[in-house]
Amino acid sequence: MIDLCGVSKSYRLGEVVLAVLKGVSLHIDAGEFVAIMGSSGSGKSTLLNVIGCLDTVDEGSYRLDDIAIESASEDELAALRNRRLGFVFQSFNLIPRINALRNVELPMIYHRVAPDERQRRAYAALKNVGLEDRAAHSPAKLSGGQQQRVAIARALINAPDIIIADEPTGSLDSASGHDIMYLFAQLHQQGKTIVMVTHENEIAAYAQRVIYLRDGVVEKDERR
Amino acid sequence: MIAFAGRSRHPESLASLSRGTSASLRDIASQAWWALKDNWLRSVLSVLGIAVGITAVMAVGTISKGGHYLVFSELETFGLKSVWVFRDRQDKDPHRAVRMGTGIDNDDYAVIRSGCCPAVKRVSPGIHDFGKRQIIRAGNRYSNASVEGVGSEYTIINNDTLVMGRSFRFEDEERRRPVAIIGPTPHADLFGAGQNPIGKEIRIGQQKYTVVGVLKAKSRGFLASIGSAGGQDANNRILIPYTLYQQQLGKKEINWLQAEAVSQDQADIAIAQISDTLKRRHGERFSYRGETMAQYIDTANRILQGVSLIGVVAASVSLLVGGLGIMNIMSTSVLERTREIGLRKAIGARRRDILLQFLAEAVFISTIGGVLGLLAGTLASYGLALATGFPLTPSMTMVAVALIVSIGVGVLSGYYPARRAAAMRPVAALRYE
Numbered sequence: 001m002i003d004l005c006g007v008s009k010s011y012r013l014g015e016v017v018l019a020v021l022k023g024v025s026l027h028i029d030a031g032e033f034v035a036i037m038g039s040s041g042s043g044k045s046t047l048l049n050v051i052g053c054l055d056t057v058d059e060g061s062y063r064l065d066d067i068a069i070e071s072a073s074e075d076e077l078a079a080l081r082n083r084r085l086g087f088v089f090q091s092f093n094l095i096p097r098i099n100a101l102r103n104v105e106l107p108m109i110y111h112r113v114a115p116d117e118r119q120r121r122a123y124a125a126l127k128n129v130g131l132e133d134r135a136a137h138s139p140a141k142l143s144g145g146q147q148q149r150v151a152i153a154r155a156l157i158n159a160p161d162i163i164i165a166d167e168p169t170g171s172l173d174s175a176s177g178h179d180i181m182y183l184f185a186q187l188h189q190q191g192k193t194i195v196m197v198t199h200e201n202e203i204a205a206y207a208q209r210v211i212y213l214r215d216g217v218v219e220k221d222e223r224r
Numbered sequence: 225m226i227a228f229a230g231r232s233r234h235p236e237s238l239a240s241l242s243r244g245t246s247a248s249l250r251d252i253a254s255q256a257w258w259a260l261k262d263n264w265l266r267s268v269l270s271v272l273g274i275a276v277g278i279t280a281v282m283a284v285g286t287i288s289k290g291g292h293y294l295v296f297s298e299l300e301t302f303g304l305k306s307v308w309v310f311r312d313r314q315d316k317d318p319h320r321a322v323r324m325g326t327g328i329d330n331d332d333y334a335v336i337r338s339g340c341c342p343a344v345k346r347v348s349p350g351i352h353d354f355g356k357r358q359i360i361r362a363g364n365r366y367s368n369a370s371v372e373g374v375g376s377e378y379t380i381i382n383n384d385t386l387v388m389g390r391s392f393r394f395e396d397e398e399r400r401r402p403v404a405i406i407g408p409t410p411h412a413d414l415f416g417a418g419q420n421p422i423g424k425e426i427r428i429g430q431q432k433y434t435v436v437g438v439l440k441a442k443s444r445g446f447l448a449s450i451g452s453a454g455g456q457d458a459n460n461r462i463l464i465p466y467t468l469y470q471q472q473l474g475k476k477e478i479n480w481l482q483a484e485a486v487s488q489d490q491a492d493i494a495i496a497q498i499s500d501t502l503k504r505r506h507g508e509r510f511s512y513r514g515e516t517m518a519q520y521i522d523t524a525n526r527i528l529q530g531v532s533l534i535g536v537v538a539a540s541v542s543l544l545v546g547g548l549g550i551m552n553i554m555s556t557s558v559l560e561r562t563r564e565i566g567l568r569k570a571i572g573a574r575r576r577d578i579l580l581q582f583l584a585e586a587v588f589i590s591t592i593g594g595v596l597g598l599l600a601g602t603l604a605s606y607g608l609a610l611a612t613g614f615p616l617t618p619s620m621t622m623v624a625v626a627l628i629v630s631i632g633v634g635v636l637s638g639y640y641p642a643r644r645a646a647a648m649r650p651v652a653a654l655r656y657e
Contacts, residue, residue, distance in 0.1 A: 074574070097258055
């Protein structure tokens, strides 16, 4: 499903060119739950962004099923992210001025779902994460764990097949963190492909495969 | 176990994914609206900036319209089709220049009156006191009015109406009847404003006159203030038949002819025809000059255009400031909402969606400002209309211009910040602190 072949990526910081990914080749099958680990600066976030079609590569190729991502246009990538990828971030990234329900609806407005249908589906999604009675609350009135669950409902609303999660428990206490990972485990059971960056071993333990990155190359690829 | 609404999905091609995936204008508008509401104080302030600008635009329109009415209502008091013909005293020809006399006599008047000149509809002689100022009194009350000897059609030509009594008849000039029409100032001076002077006697010099009519007051305050009212007070006049005035002054001449052209366009032709007739009849012994109301109307229009231009520039500057205000708050907003833009892009917003959302915010601000400015401007123009009595309500064109201009300002000032937002890379935007 996800095929990376010799992917390199570097950033220019003033005069210095920083190679973040140095020829990463990786294959992830549909339905896998993968954790990417590594120290800071190892390139794990960049790799996740590349897999999530948020960032482009300098060298190498990335194929998502039959789609050559490196040659897709900006608008095509936007459509792809909208329909096939769901994003969960460490800092939740909810829009503060609109309530939980509206936040969950957001991906659907870029997919032209009719307003009635949108509301119905967003409400159902909130119910799935156990927050139907918080639909009208603004993000500021929700706990961190609740905010992350709203974000997960948003990530799932267009029924993507891949979940991209960047340290999803990084801002949560350990109990909320485990609640979120419990949701991830259920999603995995339902056949979603999950690619998650984390630096906590006990969070990585939920995944069946852990990829260790070091200085922009895959150091270890463990299946459990 | 929690059930997620996950339908099984087959890999789709890019083309089918891309189809139809962009937000509807309605959704973009509501996203923009929520954002504005969230920052309401900032939004209100920039709305006011545009409102002031549009009010200024409306004010310029109303004031120039008002100025037009003011000037034309005063110019009208001369009769818009009036022309004046008199001897050219600045004649370059030394033989003609030394000749005495006004170059116009009663026979000239009779010939022109009888229809020699097709462009002339009516004509009246004009006689002043030749420097011999007469004492005007009624009983023991005095007046300093200027006395004009005129023909029977003078009041029509000069656009004079009477509040009391009658105008002159042809017999009055033909038979040198001692009758007078007095302006509002001599009416007040000689009789008291409330009194009926019709049939009463006044004395001009040694001659007794019976008052037959009272002229309606004329407003020439604005023209007088720019020195265009002919140097005399239109309300402080007494009109008498020119024939009797000639006899009283011992003259046989006419100082000037005032005529009404058949139309405003024909005014210059009327002057040429009268001058030619006079020259021919006097064997080229004099040359003549004419003035038309059309010249004054042109001058007035030029002044009004100048004033309007200054106003347009001032209004444009205030709109520009309003537009820069929008650009400023939109740029701030784009910067503050960098992470939001990154998030929106991550979940599938395209460049176009982001561009339109921020553009919509700018256009909302400017359009609401435009409507407020329109209301304020309309109220102000109604106020001015009430105060001046001129019909100054804004026209549909003005309303349309104000709205189009305000929308235009929104688009122009919102475009640059919106484009910056739309061009952000999702990764960089999401990482922004």
